[in-house]
Amino acid sequence: MRAQIIGTGSCLPEKTVTNDFLSTIVDTSDEWISSRTGIRQRHISVQETTVSLSTEAARRAMEMAKVTAEKIDLIIVATCTADTLVPSTACLVQNEIGAVNATAFDLNAACAGFVFSMNVVDSMMQAGMCRTALVIGAETLSRIVDWKDRSTCVLFADGAGAVVARAAEGGVLGTTLGSDGSKGGTIYVKSRENYNPFVTEQKPTDYLFMDGGEVFKFAVKKIPEAIRETLAKAELTADDIDWYLLHQANARINESIAKRLKISIDKVPMNLDHVGNTSGGSVPILLDEANRKGLLKSGDKVVLAGFGAGLTWGVMILNWA
Numbered sequence: 001m002r003a004q005i006i007g008t009g010s011c012l013p014e015k016t017v018t019n020d021f022l023s024t025i026v027d028t029s030d031e032w033i034s035s036r037t038g039i040r041q042r043h044i045s046v047q048e049t050t051v052s053l054s055t056e057a058a059r060r061a062m063e064m065a066k067v068t069a070e071k072i073d074l075i076i077v078a079t080c081t082a083d084t085l086v087p088s089t090a091c092l093v094q095n096e097i098g099a100v101n102a103t104a105f106d107l108n109a110a111c112a113g114f115v116f117s118m119n120v121v122d123s124m125m126q127a128g129m130c131r132t133a134l135v136i137g138a139e140t141l142s143r144i145v146d147w148k149d150r151s152t153c154v155l156f157a158d159g160a161g162a163v164v165a166r167a168a169e170g171g172v173l174g175t176t177l178g179s180d181g182s183k184g185g186t187i188y189v190k191s192r193e194n195y196n197p198f199v200t201e202q203k204p205t206d207y208l209f210m211d212g213g214e215v216f217k218f219a220v221k222k223i224p225e226a227i228r229e230t231l232a233k234a235e236l237t238a239d240d241i242d243w244y245l246l247h248q249a250n251a252r253i254n255e256s257i258a259k260r261l262k263i264s265i266d267k268v269p270m271n272l273d274h275v276g277n278t279s280g281g282s283v284p285i286l287l288d289e290a291n292r293k294g295l296l297k298s299g300d301k302v303v304l305a306g307f308g309a310g311l312t313w314g315v316m317i318l319n320w321a
Contacts, residue, residue, distance in 0.1 A: 161284025
């Protein structure tokens with residue numbers, strides 16, 4: 001039995017922030033941001049939290065799947081911006097939705113987190129360890145971004161996407177995961193440093209750092225390679241795929257990936273123009289948007305691909321239910 005997605009949901013914060021607004025707080029412009037990234041606006045949390053966004057996305061996915069909370073036996077939340085170090089976001093979501101029979105935990109693989117989480121679910125379903133899973137990708141990146149740094153504050157945003165997956169004969173056709181810790185300094189956020197009776201100096205909190213050029217070079221090289229590897233495992237060609245749902249980091253990255261795979265950009269839907277880069281939330285938010293627009297048809301072959309800090313990358317090919 002493999003994981004098959006039977007319902008999707010997403011939730012974005014109410015507050016919308018345009019490029020024009022950002023130009024009033026940092027040295028930038030709508031033209032500068034949109035021409036380099038494809039982003040024109042994003043959603044930023046004011047009252048919303050990672051838990052509240054996750055919970056609402058989960059409820060919408062469960063409603064579509066016609067699955068009650070009691071039927072869920074596994075919850076994984078992919079996030080690098082949890083509201084609490086402990087308990088996990090997944091446990092807090094479990095409580096909010098009343099999934100009393102579920103095992104719940106978080107997974108942090110940054111922008112590849114959702115695809116990593118889907119791989120965990122697929123593996124557990126193959127092993128017979130769960131039957132119905134709730135997989136969520138959620139971030140409130142606005143809390144870790146330096147709003148005086150135009151190289152990062154124009155990119156990142158908040159939001160959550162969720163899917164309900166059920167063990168089925170169809171579903172996943174192939175997967176590839178990878179990590180390169182030697183490039184860990186390319187994107188990072190430091191946690192609170194040692195503070196105890198033997199370390200008296202309390203250092204200020206650091207914000208997110210990213211070497212955008214290195215990320216670009218990594219993504220346009222590694223992701224086509226990983227997609228080709230996964231296609232080979234599934235005994236498919238690039239042309240056999242109906243949709244490529246890629247992490248929404250940068251429009252130029254996704255255009256370059258499409259070019260290297262020699263596929264039409266029409267097969268690569270993008271929503272970062274109005275959503276921005278939501279890291280772990282990126283792929284499931286896009287998936288839900290595509291699903292609710294009616295793009296995904298039963299039997300379609302779909303690639304999910306995430307890539308980001310770690311450095312990490314993950315690809316999954318599945319049959320749409």
